[in-house]
Amino acid sequence: MIEVKNVSKKYKDFKALDNISFNVNNGEVVGFVGINGAGKTTTIKISAGVLKPTTGSVEIDGFDISKNKVEASKRIGWVPESPVFEENFKAIDYFKYLAGYYKIGGKEAEELGIKLFEETGIINAKNKKLKEFSQGMKKRFALAVSMIANPSNYLFDEVLNGLDPQGIVFFREFANRAKKENKAVLFSSHILSEVQNIADRVIIIHKGKILAIKNMDEVVKESKKAIRIAINNPDVNILNILSKFGEVNKINDDVFEIKGEVSSEYINELLVKAGYKVSKIEQVGGLEEYFLNLIGEKVE
Amino acid sequence: MSYAMEYDIRRSITKPLVIILLVGLILAGIGVAYLEGQVSLSQITKYSVVLSYNVTSNQTEILGLALNPQGNPIKDAKIFINNGWVETNSSGYFLLAIPSGKSYSIMSPTTLQISGINYTASVSSIGVVNVNLKNKSAVLYVGSYLIKNNFNNITSYKVYYSQESLENLMRGILPKNYTYIGNIYGFSTAKFSIPINLSEPDIIVLLQSINISSNKVPEFNFTYSTVLPQLEVSNIRDTAVSTASYIFAEFFPLVGLFLTNEFIASLRSNGAIEFIASRPITKKQLIISRYIGGLFALIMGSLITSILMPITVSYILNTSTSLATIGKMFGMLLVDTIGFYSLLYLVAVLVRKNFIAISIVLYLILYLFNIMNIVAIIADMPKLMYGTPYGLYEIVMGGFNFGFSFAINYILVTIIGIIWIALPIILAIIIYDKNDSP
Numbered sequence: 001m002i003e004v005k006n007v008s009k010k011y012k013d014f015k016a017l018d019n020i021s022f023n024v025n026n027g028e029v030v031g032f033v034g035i036n037g038a039g040k041t042t043t044i045k046i047s048a049g050v051l052k053p054t055t056g057s058v059e060i061d062g063f064d065i066s067k068n069k070v071e072a073s074k075r076i077g078w079v080p081e082s083p084v085f086e087e088n089f090k091a092i093d094y095f096k097y098l099a100g101y102y103k104i105g106g107k108e109a110e111e112l113g114i115k116l117f118e119e120t121g122i123i124n125a126k127n128k129k130l131k132e133f134s135q136g137m138k139k140r141f142a143l144a145v146s147m148i149a150n151p152s153n154y155l156f157d158e159v160l161n162g163l164d165p166q167g168i169v170f171f172r173e174f175a176n177r178a179k180k181e182n183k184a185v186l187f188s189s190h191i192l193s194e195v196q197n198i199a200d201r202v203i204i205i206h207k208g209k210i211l212a213i214k215n216m217d218e219v220v221k222e223s224k225k226a227i228r229i230a231i232n233n234p235d236v237n238i239l240n241i242l243s244k245f246g247e248v249n250k251i252n253d254d255v256f257e258i259k260g261e262v263s264s265e266y267i268n269e270l271l272v273k274a275g276y277k278v279s280k281i282e283q284v285g286g287l288e289e290y291f292l293n294l295i296g297e298k299v300e
Numbered sequence: 301m302s303y304a305m306e307y308d309i310r311r312s313i314t315k316p317l318v319i320i321l322l323v324g325l326i327l328a329g330i331g332v333a334y335l336e337g338q339v340s341l342s343q344i345t346k347y348s349v350v351l352s353y354n355v356t357s358n359q360t361e362i363l364g365l366a367l368n369p370q371g372n373p374i375k376d377a378k379i380f381i382n383n384g385w386v387e388t389n390s391s392g393y394f395l396l397a398i399p400s401g402k403s404y405s406i407m408s409p410t411t412l413q414i415s416g417i418n419y420t421a422s423v424s425s426i427g428v429v430n431v432n433l434k435n436k437s438a439v440l441y442v443g444s445y446l447i448k449n450n451f452n453n454i455t456s457y458k459v460y461y462s463q464e465s466l467e468n469l470m471r472g473i474l475p476k477n478y479t480y481i482g483n484i485y486g487f488s489t490a491k492f493s494i495p496i497n498l499s500e501p502d503i504i505v506l507l508q509s510i511n512i513s514s515n516k517v518p519e520f521n522f523t524y525s526t527v528l529p530q531l532e533v534s535n536i537r538d539t540a541v542s543t544a545s546y547i548f549a550e551f552f553p554l555v556g557l558f559l560t561n562e563f564i565a566s567l568r569s570n571g572a573i574e575f576i577a578s579r580p581i582t583k584k585q586l587i588i589s590r591y592i593g594g595l596f597a598l599i600m601g602s603l604i605t606s607i608l609m610p611i612t613v614s615y616i617l618n619t620s621t622s623l624a625t626i627g628k629m630f631g632m633l634l635v636d637t638i639g640f641y642s643l644l645y646l647v648a649v650l651v652r653k654n655f656i657a658i659s660i661v662l663y664l665i666l667y668l669f670n671i672m673n674i675v676a677i678i679a680d681m682p683k684l685m686y687g688t689p690y691g692l693y694e695i696v697m698g699g700f701n702f703g704f705s706f707a708i709n710y711i712l713v714t715i716i717g718i719i720w721i722a723l724p725i726i727l728a729i730i731i732y733d734k735n736d737s738p
Contacts, residue, residue, distance in 0.1 A: 045737075048578045052736045073580040084572040100303030101579035109303070142575070149580075 001026050002047060002076070002153050002184050007056035009042050009208075016042045018208040019056070024184040026152065029175045031199030031216075032188040033291060039208040040188040041081060044157045047186070048078035060153055074102065077146025081158035081188075083138045087131035091122065091141055094130060095148075102149050116144040121170065135162035143174070154178060156187035160194055172198055196220070196287040204294055211294055216287070223293070225285035226259045227267065232277040241274065242267075257284070304581075308563065308593025313600055315562070318555050322601045325551055329544030329605075330612050337540040337617040347412050347419050348427030349379055352443035354487040357450070360404070362396040363443070364388075365489045366412060366421070371430035371439045378413040381406060381423065385413075426505045426524040433498060438528070440492045442505060444484045445522055454520055456485045460506040463497045473707065474523065478506050501528045540617060541610045542697050545629055548605050549636045549693045550667055555601065556641035557659045559594035565648040565655035568738070577738035587732045591645055591725060598637045606630035631717075632693045639689030639720030640666065646724040649732040666690060686712055689720050 002024040009017040017039045024030045034040050045051040047058045049065040049072060058065045063072035085094060092113050099109035117123040120140040125133065133141060139162065146154065160168055168191075175198050178185050189195050195202060202219055204212045214222075226249075231238065234254050242248045245267060246260035258267070264281050271278050312318065346369040354361040364381070366374040366388045373392020378385050382404045386394040398404045408423035425443040432438065440461065447454040460478035484490040484507070496503075502525060509520035564587065567573035577586060606629040610621040643666075644659055651658060665671045666688045673691060676684035685691045692713050732738075 045574070050574045050578050050738060069582050070580045073578060076578075078578045080575065083575060084570055085575060086567065086572050097304060097307045098576070098579060100305075100307050101576075101581050103303060105303035105306070145575075 001059075001061055002155075002186055003059040004043065004047060005057050005059070007043070007046060007053045007058060009039075009046065009051070010054045016208050017046075017053070020205070020208070020210050021056075022203050022210060022213055024153070024186045026184050027179055027182040028201065029179050029185040029187070029199050031195035031202040031287075032186055032205065033190075033192060033195055033202060033287075034188075034205035035295065037207075038205045040205060041157055043205070044078070044155045044186070044188060048076060048155050049073050050078075074149050075151050076153040076155060077143075077149075077151045078155045079139055079142040079146055079157065079159055081161060082135070083142040085130045085138070085141075087129065089130055090127050091117070091130055091133070092126040095141075095145060098145050099148050104148065112148065113144070116147050119147070120144045136164060136167050139163065140167070140170075152182070153184045154186070156185065158189060159187050160189045160191050168194065192288040192291055193286070202287060204291060206295055214290075219290045220286050223285050223287065223290035225261060225283060225289070226257050227262050227264050228255065228257045228280075228282050228284050229267065229271070229278060230255050230280040231271065232279050234276070238276070241271070304579075305589045305592055308590060309596040312559055312563070312593045312597035315558070315597070317558055318597050318601070321552065321555050321558075322604065325548045326605055326608055329547040329609055330616070332547060333540035333544035333609075333613045334616050336543050337613065340539065347374075347421035348429055348441065349381070349410070349412065349421050349423045350427040350441040350443045350489050351406065351423065351425050352445070352487055352489055353425075354444075354446040354448075356400075356448045358400050360398045360400070361487070362398070362404075362406075363487060363489070364394045364396070364423075365427075365441065365443075366392050366394075367427055367429050367441060369429060369431075371441075374412070374414060376414075379421070380411045422526065424524060424526055425507075425522070426503070426526055428494075428503055428526055428528055431496065431528060433496075436496050436498060438494055438496050440481070440494045440503070440505065442484055442490050442492065442507070442524075444486065444488055444490070445507065445520075446487050447520070452520075454509045456483055456510040457507040457520075457522075458483055458510060459490065459492065460508065461492070461494055462504045462506070463500040464502045464504055465500045475504055478504075483510065496528065502526075503528060541613050541621070541625060541629070544609050544613055545605070545633070545697055546694070548609070549633060549690060549697070552598075552601060552605070552633070553637050553640040553663065553667055553690075556594065556598055556637055556644055557656075557663065559597060560641065560644040560648050560659070561656060563590040563594050564645065568648065568652050569655065573738045582733075583735070583738055584729055584733045586738065587645070587649070587729055591642075591728075594641065595638065598641055599634065602630055602633035602637055606633060629697060632696050635713075635717035635720060636689045636693040639717070639724075642721055642724035642728070645728040646731075649728045649735065670694070683712070686716050689717070692717055692720075 004020060004022050006019050006021050007017055008015065008019050020043065032040050042051065046053050047065065049069050052066060060072040061075045063075065065072040089097065092110065095113040096109040099105065099112060104112060114123065114126065117126050120143050122137055122140045122144065125137060130141065139159065159171055163171065175185055196216060199216055201213065201215050203210060231254050239248055239250070242256055242258055245262045246258045249257040249259070251257055264283060268278055268281050348367045350365045350367065352363040364379065366377045366379060368374050375388055375390045375392055377388045379388070379394065382396060386396060388394050406423055409420045410423050412419045412421035425445065427441040428438050429441065430439040442459055444457060459481050461481045462475035462478045464475050481492045481494060482490065505524045507522040564573070577583065606626050610625050610629065614621040643662065647658055647662070648655055667690045670688055670690050672684050672687035676682055685695060695708055696713055
């Protein structure tokens with residue numbers, strides 16, 4: 001369990017975090033979203049014991065990450081947004097070196113490395129130098145390292161960035177497995193559709209403050225849904241036709257968005273009958289809509 | 301943490317650059333020491349030409365006695381002196397007369413030719429021959445210095461003798477206690493048997509005039525010094541070892557710079573330290589672990605050098621070395637290398653960028669140009685020479701004094717050495733622990 005309690009962080013005059021508090025419970029995957037500079041990475045780094053909070057505390061399974069760093073760090077794995085290593089090492093050697101901090105050495109460290117490299121899909125690169133790793137491979141390596149002590153808590157910072165579709169699927173499965181194993185997972189991401197798919201709860205942070213902590217069901221329920229339609233041959237009447245179904249937003253010359261609960265099948269049928277060529281019609285909304293509305297309100 | 305520290309230690313001592321620098325500096329040191337040793341050994345003089353002077357208002361007479369290493373006079377020898385050749389008589393003597401007002405030149409060592417073969421001979425008012433290291437005895441020849449003019453009439457001297465270390469000789473420190481060994485009368489060369497102390501190769505002879513002029517001119521004292529050639533060999537060994545180790549002591553601290561950059565500074569600069577800091581380790585443990593990793597390479601390097609260099613130099617110069625030399629070199633190399641290494645750790649926790657540039661500037665100031673020596677000379681404060689790790693090394697291993705006359709204060713050396721090693725790293729640990737980020 002990760003407990004963030006009244007954490008603030010100041011860099012000289014800039015307040016990066018302003019008295020934020022939240023929990024990530026065991027058996028729960030929590031998405032952490034916000035625009036760039038909102039404070040996500042700072043929060044995660046403080047929770048990983050890499051940064052010191054100016055005030056407040058973070059407890060990992062009841063151990064304060066600042067005061068009882070060794071015990072708390074054993075219980076948490078961290079995958080940074082852009083992992084940086086001592087890159088002249090071979091992957092397996094650096095893994096063994098880092099395993100040393102968990103008092104695992106020699107053959108045991110090597111065997112564990114091979115096992116975790118297999119799990120994270122980098123076994124074929126175990127003897128490659130880390131500087132030859134792609135960004136996605138580095139994240140998989142960082143994940144393998146974060147799994148050394150089989151911690152009960154994970155922190156993933158923009159974990160989906162730089163991953164190929166296979167990597168995203170891998171992470172989705174990893175998160176589901178962690179959840180089943182009663183582990184707590186906090187992950188930040190810009191890909192809100194994936195957050196919606198993976199997370200049980202979402203924490204929205206903006207300018208160092210928590211704006212909302214919601215169950216994903218609530219988010220979906222509260223977000224204003226819409227239908228997005230792409231038409232190949234729009235004319236002057238199209239806006240009049242679409243406005244009968246709700247508020248119309250012209251995204252560009254041939255893409256339109258209708259807000260509200262509208263049947264996409266019905267609109268499609270009507271437009272086709274009227275001679276329009278509909279190339280795409282989709283439901284939008286959910287977390288993305290919720291997030292943009294929330295942030296938009298704050299910006300205003 | 302122990303596994304990780306072991307790993308840091310292992311990789312610090314197996315870094316190719318560390319090994320290359322270690323081997324390269326040892327070989328360079330030994331090479332230079334060998335050359336210096338060969339040159340010095342070739343210049344050792346075992347033949348002596350002992351001069352007596354008779355200075356009058358009209359002329360200066362110089363009576364020379366040529367002696368072989370066994371102390372026997374050499375007859376029919378040709379000696380290059382006063383820009384010309386003189387020849388000894390059947391008793392091994394020659395006489396030069398230089399008119400008053402005309403200058404003359406006595407150079408030592410000079411060339412001594414016996415049956416057409418050239419030898420090198422020392423030229424002085426004293427000569428030590430027939431040195432017996434087993435019985436610790438030698439024969440000392442002393443030439444007189446007569447002065448007869450309107451003011452003085454010095455015709456005899458009391459002869460005193462003492463032995464000193466070369467270190468004190470280099471520092472201009474004269475003996476406090478002399479042993480009276482006899483008198484010398486008239487224009488002659490006197491011969492004395494003396495005991496010798498094998499550990500102090502510098503023989504110092506003091507002549508004190510017996511006759512004092514009626515015009516109350518102060519008493520005449522002459523001090524002569526010569527180095528026992530047989531003991532000089534061991535000194536050449538020490539000098540060569542010192543030369544060899546200077547090269548090492550001056551450049552091996554660069555290994556500390558490399559290791560500090562590899563182990564902490566570059567990781568703080570590129571952010572790689574964060575991933576390590578998220579392991580189950582406190583920041584204090586992290587910096588200590590990394591420091592110890594590099595420290596081991598420096599200790600091993602210093603130890604290998606302290607053993608290998610004196611033994612190799614002694615071997616190639618056909619002399620012997622002592623445990624004391626090895627111990628002293630090891631201790632001073634530790635101060636020299638670890639002092640800088642600790643300082644670099646302090647720099648590494650104070651700055652995140654430009655570590656290498658700052659470290660190189662510090663290296664230039666503290667090692668290559670050792671600015672404290674310059675400050676000591678300008679301020680006329682010899683103790684300032686103790687101010688840097690390399691300065692301590694120079695003072696202890698090489699007897700550097702830059703013209704100042706002082707004996708080595710080993711207590712000061714120890715205190716300053718410990719401060720250099722301990723203080724920067726203690727500060728580095730405290731500051732690093734208080735930093736917000738690793």
